[in-house]
Amino acid sequence: xxxxxxxxxxxxxxxxxxxxxxxxxxxxxxxxxxxxxxxxxxxxxxxxxxxxxxxxxxxxxxxxxxxxxxxxxxxxxxxxxxxxxxxxxxxxxxxxxxxxxxxxxxxxxxxxxxxxxxxxxxxxxxxxxxxxxxxxxxxxxxxxxxxxxxxxxxxxxxxxxxxxxxxxxxxxxxxxxxxxxxxxxxxxxxxxxxxxxxxxxxxxxxxxxxxxxxxxxxxxxxxxxxxxxxxxxxxxxxxxxxxxxxxxxxxxxxxxxxxxxxxxxxxxxxxxxxxxxxxxxxxxxxxxxxxxxxxxxxxxxxxxxxxxxxx
Amino acid sequence: xxxxxxxxxxxxxxxxxxxxxxxxxxxxxxxxxxxxxxxxxxxxxxxxxxxxxxxxxxxxxxxxxxxxxxxxxxxxxxxxxxxxxxxxxxxxxxxxxxxxxxxxxxxxxxxxxxxxxxxxxxxxxxxxxxxxxxxxxxxxxxxxxxxxxxxxxxxxxxxxxxxxxxxxxxxxxxxxxxxxxxxxxxxxxxxxxxxxxxxxxxxxxxxxxxxxxxxxxxxxxxxxxxxxxxxxxxxxxxxxxxxxxxxxxxxxxxxxxxxxxxxxxxxxxxxxxxxxxxxxxxxxxxxxxxxxxxxxxxxxxxxxxxxxxxxxxxxxxx
Numbered sequence: 001x002x003x004x005x006x007x008x009x010x011x012x013x014x015x016x017x018x019x020x021x022x023x024x025x026x027x028x029x030x031x032x033x034x035x036x037x038x039x040x041x042x043x044x045x046x047x048x049x050x051x052x053x054x055x056x057x058x059x060x061x062x063x064x065x066x067x068x069x070x071x072x073x074x075x076x077x078x079x080x081x082x083x084x085x086x087x088x089x090x091x092x093x094x095x096x097x098x099x100x101x102x103x104x105x106x107x108x109x110x111x112x113x114x115x116x117x118x119x120x121x122x123x124x125x126x127x128x129x130x131x132x133x134x135x136x137x138x139x140x141x142x143x144x145x146x147x148x149x150x151x152x153x154x155x156x157x158x159x160x161x162x163x164x165x166x167x168x169x170x171x172x173x174x175x176x177x178x179x180x181x182x183x184x185x186x187x188x189x190x191x192x193x194x195x196x197x198x199x200x201x202x203x204x205x206x207x208x209x210x211x212x213x214x215x216x217x218x219x220x221x222x223x224x225x226x227x228x229x230x231x232x233x234x235x236x237x238x239x240x241x242x243x244x245x246x247x248x249x250x251x252x253x254x255x256x257x258x259x260x261x262x263x264x265x266x267x268x269x270x271x272x273x274x275x276x277x278x279x280x281x282x283x284x285x286x287x288x289x290x291x292x293x294x295x296x297x298x299x300x301x302x303x304x305x306x307x308x309x310x311x
Numbered sequence: 312x313x314x315x316x317x318x319x320x321x322x323x324x325x326x327x328x329x330x331x332x333x334x335x336x337x338x339x340x341x342x343x344x345x346x347x348x349x350x351x352x353x354x355x356x357x358x359x360x361x362x363x364x365x366x367x368x369x370x371x372x373x374x375x376x377x378x379x380x381x382x383x384x385x386x387x388x389x390x391x392x393x394x395x396x397x398x399x400x401x402x403x404x405x406x407x408x409x410x411x412x413x414x415x416x417x418x419x420x421x422x423x424x425x426x427x428x429x430x431x432x433x434x435x436x437x438x439x440x441x442x443x444x445x446x447x448x449x450x451x452x453x454x455x456x457x458x459x460x461x462x463x464x465x466x467x468x469x470x471x472x473x474x475x476x477x478x479x480x481x482x483x484x485x486x487x488x489x490x491x492x493x494x495x496x497x498x499x500x501x502x503x504x505x506x507x508x509x510x511x512x513x514x515x516x517x518x519x520x521x522x523x524x525x526x527x528x529x530x531x532x533x534x535x536x537x538x539x540x541x542x543x544x545x546x547x548x549x550x551x552x553x554x555x556x557x558x559x560x561x562x563x564x565x566x567x568x569x570x571x572x573x574x575x576x577x578x579x580x581x582x583x584x585x586x587x588x589x590x591x592x593x594x595x596x597x598x599x600x601x602x603x604x605x606x607x608x609x610x611x612x613x614x615x616x617x618x619x620x621x622x623x624x625x626x627x628x629x
Contacts, residue, residue, distance in 0.1 A: 003446055010443040014429060021431040094427045098488065101393045101421035101498075102444040103413040310350075310396055 007104050008112040015116020016123070019082050028081075029124055032074030036131040039066035040138050056143050060181050063139050064274045067132040068190055071125060072270075075198040076226075078124055079117065083205035084218035086113045087306075096311055107303040110210065114299060117202045125195045132191075136182050143178040147171060181276075189284045190273045196291035197267045201226060203298035204262070210302040211309065229264030232257055262294045338407035340496050340527040341369040341392060345401035348387050361387040363551045364401065369529060369544075371406075371495070374522050376538040377531040379548030380615055385531040386424060387551075389498050392529075393421055405496065417445070420494035424501040424531075426485035430474035434465055434484055437473060438491055445492035459487040464513070479510040486517065497521060499530035503537060515541055539563075539607040547614045555614050562610060 019025050040063055090096040090113075099109060151171040155164065205222040212218045235254050266287055273279050346365040349358040362384040369375045377385045390396045392403055394411025408415040428437050435456060442452040460469050463483040468476060473484065482502065489497060499518075503511040511534065518528050518541045532538050538545060539559060546556040555562065577585065 006446070006448075007444055010440060014432070014440055018429060018431050094423060094425070095429060097390075097393075097395060097423045098421065098426065098428060098441070098485070099444065100395055101416065101419065101423075102441060102492075103416040103446065104444050105413070308397075 004105070004108055007108045008115055011099070011104075011109060011112025012115030012119060015086070015113050016119045019116065019120045020123075025078060025082060025120070028074060028078055029127065032070055032124065032128050033131045035070035035074065036067045036128050037135055039063045039070070040135045056146070056178065057181070060136075060139055060143075061274070061276075063135050064187070067128075067135055068187075068194060068270060068274055071128045071132065071191070072194050072197070074128065075121060075124055075194065076201060079121055079198045079202040080205055080219055080222055082120060083114070083117050083202045084209055084222065085215045086117070086206065087209045088213065088215045088218070091311060100311070106307050110206070110303055110306050111299065114202065114206050117206075118199055121195065121198050121202065125191065125198070129191050140178060140182040143182070144175060147174040147178065150174075184276075186273045186279065189279060189281065190270045193267055193270050193284060193287060196288050197264065200262055200264075200291045200295055200298075203295040203302075207298045207302045207305075210306040225261055226264060228257070229261050230268075231265070232261055233263050233265035262291075266290070339368050339404070340371045340373070340406060341367055341375075341404070341529060342407075343367040343388075343392070343401065343403045346388070346391055346398055346403050347400035348391060348396065349399045360551045362391065365553055367546070367553070369527060371527050372522070372525050374518060374528045374541050374543050375530075376542035376545040377529065377548060378535070378538060378545055378611055379531075382550075383548040383615075384551040385548055386500055388548075389421075389500050389529070389531070393419065393498060417492065418495045420489035420492070420497045422482075422485045422489045422497070422499045422502055424504065426481055428473055428481070428484065428488070431472060433472050434460065434469040434476075437484055438487055441488040442491045447492055455491060455493075459490055462490075462517075463487045478505040479507055482506050482510065482514070486514070494526070496527040497529070499528065501531055501533070503532060503534050511537065535607045535611055545607075547611060549615050555610075559607065563607060 087096075087110075090099075096109075100106065148171075151167065154167045159167065201222065204225050205218055208221045208225075209215070209218040212221070232254070236258055269279055269283070269287065343365050346362060346367075347360075348362040349360050351357075352359050365384070365388060367388075377388065379385050387396070391398055392405065392410050394409070394415070397411075403410050405415040406418055408418075429440070432440060438456045438459060439452065442448070442455060447455060460466060463486055465480065465483055465487070468480050468484075473481065476484065482505070486499075486502065489499070502514050502518075506514065515537050518530065521528055522541070528541075530542075542559060544556065544558050545562065546553050548554065
């Protein structure tokens with residue numbers, strides 16, 4: 001068991017090193033970091049008719065939307081591109097022969113390659129999260145500086161002690177508001193959910209590449225499955241809800257589809273978090289568990305297919 | 312037991328696992344019975360017979376050469392023996408074990424044809440990667456890497472990424488990774504393909520040293536002279552079938568005719584006299600008779616040439 005784990009880790013580490021040394025993925029990651037960092041500059045575009053507090057709220061929301069959006073988009077591209085070429089590239093380069101001629105099970109090889117992609121995604125999400133945190137921190141400091149300037153301006157004139165106390169209280173409230181909006185612990189939930197969705201996307205791509213003969217086929221098919229995964233929730237609601245005018249076949253098809261293809265739409269709960277609505281940790285853990293179970297099932301099916309594949 | 316080997320200008324210390332005691336009692340290193348591989352050609356509704364009912368028995372410590380033109384089934388045989396592809400019919404055993412079992416693979420080293428490894432790793436990292444896959448770790452792995460780098464003469468290339476390696480260097484690192492876990496049986500698929508004559512002769516020397524160490528070596532090659540120099544037995548493949556097998560001494564002895572060898576030079580007159588003498592069945596004292604020997608190349612061409620016109624053997628689906 002430990003020897004098997006060692007082999008999986010060895011293959012995973014080599015996969016990560018390969019991905020890191022590949023220019024395409026590095027460029028993609030740098031692009032992601034720039035995108036997240038650039039959100040603070042794009043957010044300064046002023047929406048007319050907003051007061052200072054409204055403007056700050058909008059800028060913070062923009063940075064959060066832009067940062068998490070970039071993380072999801074670049075992460076998706078990295079998950080798809082790196083996983084789709086795992087098996088076809090090994091076959092094309094014939095590197096698979098020298099590895100599988102060693103005491104390595106095919107399942108260990110597959111899990112090792114996937115583990116490498118998960119490590120890569122974890123690295124990318126961590127780096128982009130750090131850039132995201134830096135962007136938010138910058139925005140926070142801007143807000144604090146603005147509130148401080150306002151406070152100085154208001155305190156400049158002659159005030160009664162009650163008025164000064166009220167200005168001081170307002171200043172403290174503004175600072176608390178700014179810090180509370182920026183240092184939102186729910187953002188950790190959002191990042192975890194984005195990561196889980198990326199891992200699940202990678203697992204879908206791995207399943208398809210376990211029988212596909214080309215990377216292009218894997219990329220296109222995974223993208224289609226990803227889209228269906230986003231739409232299946234709507235179809236389920238329409239066709240499986242009470243009173244819906246559907247045939248048995250339509251119901252069966254939607255039922256089967258929702259069993260085979262993971263419901264990607266559930267992860268749009270991230271948008272609720274970014275909108276400032278509270279999502280309980282329990283719900284996040286349920287979704288993480290859902291992603292975990294689906295990933296394990298997808299890996300198990302991939303292993304069975306790959307075990308019998310002619311290489 | 313420690314031995315010193317000389318490869319090119321490199322002296323390498325290699326620890327040798329003594330196998331003599333196990334040679335007689337252990338099962339055959341390689342055994343196949345009716346091993347067959349057919350690939351379906353869907354668009355032609357036919358089956359491509361890549362290997363047809365192969366029976367092989369290779370003893371531990373033997374050096375066995377696989378000969379044959381491209382597409383004759385040599386590489387398919389090696390892939391089947393490594394468990395990389397599943398047979399359509401028949402069985403194969405490595406030291407009595409199924410080829411795809413981890414136990415069998417722990418005893419096998421493989422150098423693929425035109426070896427491709429991770430181009431982004433350097434020589435050291437490549438050997439470390441394969442060593443860890445074989446369960447060799449820590450100081451044992453460090454020591455083994457040092458030994459093998461010296462053995463294959465790659466001291467100058469160990470820090471360079473494999474993408475900058477020449478063909479010969481790739482072949483050497485390929486040999487080193489095949490030996491990283493000190494296997495008892497080595498499969499070498501075209502080990503000298505694309506290698507310069509010096510590198511090629513070093514690989515030949517290495518095979519001979521592996522034989523002395525008690526290793527079993529099964530290799531395929533197009534360089535017939537080299538096969539002749541190192542192989543104990545050879546099998547010649549054509550169109551997926553083993554058409555000839557045996558020891559080189561047996562195979563290279565001609566079946567018809569008589570060769571006369573005379574130790575001294577003869578003048579034309581003397582030759583005429585010998586001919587006359589032989590005609591009258593009278594043999595002189597210094598005349599030695601022996602059967603003429605073919606070169607391996609002649610034997611190979613005689614065996615393979617008439618059949619290579621057809622590209623591959625195909626049969627209709629049953």
